[in-house]
Amino acid sequence: MFDKISELTKVRSVLELEGEICSKDGSINRVREQVYRLQKYEYMDIWKEDCNCVEGMMRSKLNKSGVPRIHKKYVKDWAI
Ligand SMILES: [Zn+2]
Secondary structure (H helix, E strand, O other): OHHHHHHHHHHHHHHHHHOEEEOOOOOOOOHHHHHHHHHHHHOOOEEEEEEOOHHHHHHOOEOOOOOEOOEEEEEEOOOO
């Protein structure tokens, strides 16, 4: 349980400091799950966009032509 809370806290602070987080971020377990929690329990507005970061590409599976699949990043909505 402690683990989950700290992962959630990491995702929250990255979103608050940088405005976005890559779904393939290597320092956080199950980014998607943390984002889901933030949306559901903390009512954070977060949307998904295609991400082009190199680290994420290296972590992505390759498609049939050997090109990394497109992965996503999560972006915090600042508009109120
Ligand atoms: Zn990325």
